[in-house]
Amino acid sequence: METLNIHHLGLAVSDLEATTDFFTQCLGWSLVKKDSQYPANFVSNDELMITLWQTNVGANKFDYRQNVGLHHFALKVPSEDALYSLFNNIKAYSGVVVEFAPELLRQGPAKHCMIYEPGGIRIEFIWAP
Secondary structure, rough: OOOOOOOEEEEEEEOOOHHHHHHHHHHHOOOEEHHHHOOOEEEOOOOOEEEEOOOOOOOOOOOOOOOOOOOOOOEEEOOOHHHHHHHHHHHOOOOOOOEEEEEOOOOOOOOEEEEEEEOOOOEEEEOOO
């Protein structure tokens, strides 16, 4: 049996609109679809689709050291300059928490940074030449 790349990634978020805005306004992704019944929003960068699912009010925040589940996911950027440029936009975006700024990944030359988007999902941005 063979599998290919990720078709989509489903994320449960505490603030559906803030997370949707982060992907569409800060990262430049497109809003593909809304499902007001769940509620859920679907965003895409034309290569990856992410489904954003609203959690119930008062849902527990995920602790990647205490719970089994999504530790983080990483989005690749095309260059080192792009990593720094994107990080400068992200760190100024309302509701974003920066875990660490761009730095060498182990001994390099790859560099990465880690943030929490406004709905609480931990995202890594990575340049890996």
